[in-house]
Amino acid sequence: MNVNSLIFELSHQGRAASAQAPKPVSEDKLGAIPAHLRRQEKPALPQVSEMQVVRHYTNLSTKNFAIDKQFYPLGSCTMKYNPRGANRAAMLPGFLQRHPLAPESHSQGFLACLFDLQEFLKEVTGMKGVSLTPMAGAQGEFAGVAMIRAYHEARGDEARTEILVPQAAHGTNPATAVMCGYKVREVPVNDEGDVDLEALKAACGPNTAGLMMTNPSTCGVFEREIEAIARAVHEAGGLLYYDGANLNAILGKVRPGDMGFDVIHMNLHKTFATPHGGGGPGAGPVGVSERLLPYLPTPMAGKTDDGYKWLGEETLPETIGRLSAFMGNAGVLLRAYFYAIVLGREGMIRVGEYSTLAANYLLKRLQDVGCTAAYPDRRASHEFILTFAKEAKAYGVSAMDMAKRLLDYNQHAPTTYFPLLVPECFLIEPTETEAKEALDEFVDAMENIMREAKESPELLHGAPYTQPVRRLDDVKAARELDLVWRK
Amino acid sequence: MNVNSLIFELSHQGRAASAQAPKPVSEDKLGAIPAHLRRQEKPALPQVSEMQVVRHYTNLSTKNFAIDKQFYPLGSCTMKYNPRGANRAAMLPGFLQRHPLAPESHSQGFLACLFDLQEFLKEVTGMKGVSLTPMAGAQGEFAGVAMIRAYHEARGDEARTEILVPQAAHGTNPATAVMCGYKVREVPVNDEGDVDLEALKAACGPNTAGLMMTNPSTCGVFEREIEAIARAVHEAGGLLYYDGANLNAILGKVRPGDMGFDVIHMNLHKTFATPHGGGGPGAGPVGVSERLLPYLPTPMAGKTDDGYKWLGEETLPETIGRLSAFMGNAGVLLRAYFYAIVLGREGMIRVGEYSTLAANYLLKRLQDVGCTAAYPDRRASHEFILTFAKEAKAYGVSAMDMAKRLLDYNQHAPTTYFPLLVPECFLIEPTETEAKEALDEFVDAMENIMREAKESPELLHGAPYTQPVRRLDDVKAARELDLVWRK
């Protein structure tokens, strides 16, 4: 079996993993289905043996980098260790087999976990209520901004048509605002990575529905003027949205609720150590201050004297509603719950501390080997930005070249070209679960690459050399679209 | 983290995967243990974080070939697909958590599986009784020969001090005979791969306790004179032992019981598709004819009107006893049971058929590309032997060189230099679970290697080139023993 084959290329007419299917059903038993509604040709799914499937996907998996194999310092992604214990707990038959619409009598164990998780997240964020249903950060953002909208609408405050977003914001922020029917107005960020307060004040007004921001920001620094920002937005009648993608940095140290945020989402697949799964699933619970409580998305878990209950539209008539068919990514929530109870109070506080320690250490060491910090006068939060603008100019190597070369050193590349306002940048987030040696090895690799950039830039242009493929032609991919295998 | 480190080299004083241990116990609570019985220095186990462990062993695993990744045609080892369903079933909490000494009231589910498996194995081998306790093929052999000994002893037949073993036998056969207190006498094998019948007859006599053999033999061919052999041994008063390592070849086609064998072992980790786990665990159940029933090793599973029971020494006073503390490799037996019930009657018959088809096809194709069969006039059983004596002489490349070179083609090497009587040999067993394409790819690799052997033998001497290490220095390993890492 060629390790580079597509599963379709292994397919042979009539082959099957036959232990997996029940015996065929004879045509006459399907007579109730009218002929014109029946399928005429078999779908071109692969026809392969069970071992071929196992071998194919095992071999494919080996073509991935993963936290289980490599340091993976993707900024803003919080690639920390995903405890295997959380996986085992969430995969217990009692959880896996539970139908989402099972009656409450058969849901007490599950509801208890959700309820406890809601309480845990409230305390750790300082918010007054939490709903767990959003299925990812972006859906959490949607829920949050939808609640802001519902709030203004409930007050008949119809003039508020604009959401402010700092320049450095993650793309989901403006995209979300638009999905909620808002216009987006960008607010500049100053040279120190902070929001330009004067510009913000100027932007605030009767149209302002709210401001979406992270803190620490995607510039990797803590927004020191957060209180002034909150004041400006609140005074203008807007609400403050906290994008919790960077919550890891401040977990246990400052709480979004205490900073004045009205609504937040958390990326449990970042801060609460649930796995990214090659692109999901995640979970993006939302937390709100008092005034947004009525709008939380349903269903939520409630507790009464005779057990746990679902809270739906009956209890929350002003809810923004249901964001998916059921209750969000339950399996992810269970993993996050496991993580929460293992860490507990002290563990939560340690997350912020040690992720910040790691980032500041790594930044210092990288500066020592010649890398340029975007904000050299600032503390790093749990992440920080390097800029290779100098190297790009001097040697003609881009941040992308350096990123690709890192792969050859068995190091996953940091986030590149984000935030957009810093040229040729790396956003680097080591997390609290990497040992000092792992950070040091990354520094060694970067030191080598900095030398290579100078001495043999063409080496970097050609990188990577050690991966299953060399650098890929993205332009061809987009121009000559090939999205589906066909015979 | 260096992917080539030992786990010890990642260790740092004071580091720990602390979610895994309960809180430390204070010294005063350990006061009941006298000081002179206490350990003074901590054992030098690694002190590493949980992620370091996960990453280390994940990365290590990638340095293995495995059926889940490659064609693995190790002769006599039956490297077939190991159904993942068997793993899941055997790992069900109810099975994993059951203590081996749990009372029968809490063992009915487990005992039912064992009982059914015993019955299944009886039918498929044609034997009258089966005990599941032996933990591997070699322990099955031990049990079998110990039963032969018990039988002779029970009859007062004390002169029988010798076990006959064909020259081509697996090393465990003579080693087992010795462990059971017997002398070993080798019987020659003729040019066609059959036991030399005349030599056997000459060897049989009043000292003969029994003959151990496989059929098909380790020469990869069916022993055609099996009935004559059985007659010769039986007439001399000896018993016939069947080494079931090659049972896969004849599953459903001929039964050892019908061929006249008195006692057999089965390698469930071969024929019944349980995984080899990098060297075990296995399971080597023994089956016996009527006259050896009293000697079967305990415990066995029995069935009565009020449920399943353990059968121990009380029921089987003449048993050869207990070969391990408990009931053998229960988890392996459960996997084999799963395999048995999925295959059922027709599936069992297909195993012999399709493994034989694959072997004969592969042999033919390899002959067509210039490989030399050791027994060209014979049908292959589920395996067959190639000899590279010609190539060794002509080009100075050994079977070992060719084996190492195969690794570079992402093909696991066949068994080499076994059986010892065929020079420069490969023993090749493709099994019934490999697709025709996999066999064809192996042929392609061998065709290339045959050409390389001729054109650039030095290439083969240096192989492999693509593995985590180049060819290893075995002599140094044995001369400068380094078996334990020390700081």
Added chain:
Amino acid sequence: MPYIPHTSDDVQAMLDTIGAASIEDLFDEIPAHLKAGQLEKLPDGLSEMEATARMAARAKQDEGAQCFIGAGAYEHHIPAAVWELATRGEFYTAYTPYQAEASQGTLQVIYEYQSMIAHLTGMDVSNASVYDGASGLGEAVLMALRANRKSKSHRVLMPQTVNPLYRSATHAVVHNQGVEIVEVPFCSEQGTTLLESLKQYEGEDYAALVIAQPNFFGSLEDVDALTNWAQANGMLAIAVVNPTSLALLKPPGQWGDNGVDIVVGEGQPLGVPLSSGGPYFGFMCCAQKHVRQMPGRIIGCTVDLEGKRGFTLTLQAREQHIRRSKATSNICTNQGLAMTAATIYMSLLGPDGLASVAGHCHVNTQLLAEKLCAIAGVKKVFSAPTFHEVVIELPKAAAPVLAALAQKNILAGISLAQDYAMPNAILVCVTETKTEQDLDAYAQALAAVLAEVSA
């Protein structure tokens, strides 16, 4: 310190390098009065053993019932290989494949997934998944508004035979953009959406018609007619389908004369456990001409520097990280792992395996319906043929009957009292996991309960 590797020596060395006296110093940019207190309400940490024991005890509480509920989530046999492979660290702990060269595993899986789903639905292209079927329908509605150049409308037609949970999620997703969902009534005899009931909308501007097959009642709609009607009236046709059923039913790519424009559905039946509702994944396909309006990630096949085949994210100019406020959606993280599992599932089942799963579901449902209707006063509500769900009317109010059956560990279906004002009706589902004994046990229990429960 669970999961944190730093020894006190490490910490000291790191602080020395930074030039900070303590970890606390690293937070000196945070206004002191903002700093969090001791989080008193949080519990002490547990060991893995303790946390596992607690969760195992809770999982056990919910265990043991026979489930005949469907309504958007379906119990199917999941081959063991599916999750043993999907939870391999390399799939489980990788991020979104932004570094293509170091993510060929995930990328090829997605490309294979896109291909399988496109073949199953009979459509040209697929994305790499959306959150779930319901939110996927919301995305499909927004996409239809963008894609339907002929229509200026912000209105979409939605039959009431579409799963109420889907309708409600769709509303939540789309209404902030001023999109209006107009509900189309169904035929109370057949349980399907009739062409007649659509007549009233002809001549008006609607961007799309949603068509569910099978619909929420399990009934089969006349999809060809509905699709043709929509397209003839300037609307796009959005199909909502059950993927298992597609092994037997006509794929939406072939509905009507031209096939539908967009297909969405819940991917859960393809190897994803019920798991209390998630993680599942929504699949989404469309005709080639609409591909640039598709939300979410899409993987394309390309070549590397040396001409070797490889896979990469493509058409990223639709996505939020490039296009920001002009993106087709805000979706970023999707449901990658569940989609990976589905890809493995579809490979293991193949076309014939999936067809026999679908066949058994259908046959078992018919069989249960027969057995139930043999009980006095119990009958089928609708006349249209169904796939693997059916609406059954009881001679008494459904709620107490369902509760009584739940007491016997039979989750017998869901009540249609609230969503359809049919207090005596239940929606029942049977898949290939049930044996005839299971069906008999259900029927017997229902008969017993009906005899007991007072109406």
Added chain:
Amino acid sequence: MPYIPHTSDDVQAMLDTIGAASIEDLFDEIPAHLKAGQLEKLPDGLSEMEATARMAARAKQDEGAQCFIGAGAYEHHIPAAVWELATRGEFYTAYTPYQAEASQGTLQVIYEYQSMIAHLTGMDVSNASVYDGASGLGEAVLMALRANRKSKSHRVLMPQTVNPLYRSATHAVVHNQGVEIVEVPFCSEQGTTLLESLKQYEGEDYAALVIAQPNFFGSLEDVDALTNWAQANGMLAIAVVNPTSLALLKPPGQWGDNGVDIVVGEGQPLGVPLSSGGPYFGFMCCAQKHVRQMPGRIIGCTVDLEGKRGFTLTLQAREQHIRRSKATSNICTNQGLAMTAATIYMSLLGPDGLASVAGHCHVNTQLLAEKLCAIAGVKKVFSAPTFHEVVIELPKAAAPVLAALAQKNILAGISLAQDYAMPNAILVCVTETKTEQDLDAYAQALAAVLAEVSA
């Protein structure tokens, strides 16, 4: 055809290549009258779904009891990472690492395992595992006979405080070679083996003395004295130890003045589930001077062609595949995967973690003993300190009491009636998995049962 990939086209093509008309033809060397019939007694095959359902139902039957049985198999917390890693296909489905270059993963794991076990036991070297602790003791006895050049004896001293199951397996393994196991009585007050009781054997030729720590009763032997006595009397000392206990107890490599010669034990407590008795693994270590007498596989560190570190099977001239009838043992397949799990377990626990597991086991056992002894008529039988097992005497015959407790889903220990003629005594074990509530529940249940059961 489950697990068989061949289509009818494949079969035809393969037969054509071979030049055979049918598969049956390939069996033409087998005498026709020997051919098997239709195996009528075998059942029809099941699908994975059906087989899984059957086994799940059976597993469920045996579930749910609280287990206080030890006696050679111990319930411990097993970190989830252990088996998620060990069952990765690359470990799970590899063969014995005969092709070293393609097996560095397994080989390095074994080298690390050997190192860890050697450190834990304080010995020079370790092999790569034997079947289990009990059969390992048999192998150790045979090894001692080979290794003890000073002794010509075929006799070995075996205290009765050694687990009776181990004694019985040892007998089965060694007696065919004419080895005699001489049993040494124990002190009925302390529950240990006293030097005095050994005096009688002085001056006679025995090859070895077996020393179990803790012994079967959970009691701690005076291992220094016993080791010195054995070696002073020309015997090798064979230690049988519990690996968990070694985090707290003196390692056998330090017993007496010179340490023992051979150590064996059951590796199950190191991350291997109870699993009805297997697969477990036996560990086996020895002093350097005896290494060539060791049975089983041994891995050595070496270098490759380029000087790079690598691992390989070594000292193979001891093994059956090379040495055949002159091998140190017939062992071939061992317990590789369980040993792999143990290696991961030891890495996760580390020296401190293992010590706290051992500490909790000890403390919990003391605590339970106290609680039980607070019940009228219940008392400890032996006075010696124990590790994590203890012998408790009941005021009534043990068997019916145990049965009554089992009815309440408490597996309260095992009876010593048969092996030690102590009908009222039970051997009880508590590990770190039990909470104080669990212990209280046991004590209450026992009190209740004693009040009920007639003596």
